[in-house]
Amino acid sequence: MNQKESNLPVIGGIIAAIGAGVCCVGPLVLLLLGVSGSWIGNLTAFEPYRPVFILFVVVLFSYSGWKIYRPVEECEPGTACAVPAKQQRRKVIFWLSAITAITLVTSNYWILIFA
Template identity: 50%
Template sequence: MTQFTGKGSLIASVLAAIGASLCCVGPLVLLALGISGSWIGSLTAMEPYRPFFIGLTLLFLGLAFRKLYLKPLACPAGTACADPHTTTRQRRIFWIVTGLLLGLLVVPWFAPLFY
């Protein structure tokens, strides 16, 4: 039987951060691909939901942090989760994902500088 190790919270927070930055990252990606036009400025349908997605992102990151640091798993000896390298790798991935997600969350504040 496998135990939850924070991986689900990281995946959920990635999806929530993508939803939170969709209103601004979408037009920026289109511009980077060379697609332009005045209609790009109207791609803000997801903007009203941005605070909700930001809250979800921070909630799921908090849950993943709690699982990795505050409530470590009690694993039987000889299993993969008992290996300290596994925990170190999970924590390293957590911080990489957290940095990327926080970068996605601040894109809307810097996106107007690019278009």
């Protein structure tokens, strides 16, 4: 598996997390940037799709975690998962992305603190 294919689940998870958080984080970010208007309320149109995006986040990050934390014995020699430095870097990127995704997915609960 090449480098691009192995990054797709994490990238897809982040995109799904953005989709899950756009209904809550989007209006707040726009207001913090000074953008206002009644059309901001239309960003809540994504709310019915929130469970679908959350499901994508869980599935894609579960798959990524499985690929990253699988035993090195399952890796083919010479591939990226067999190199310890690359494996460590992938773990760091995975956890930073997972924290970002969790923040976006749970935004409708903690965003009330700032509103």
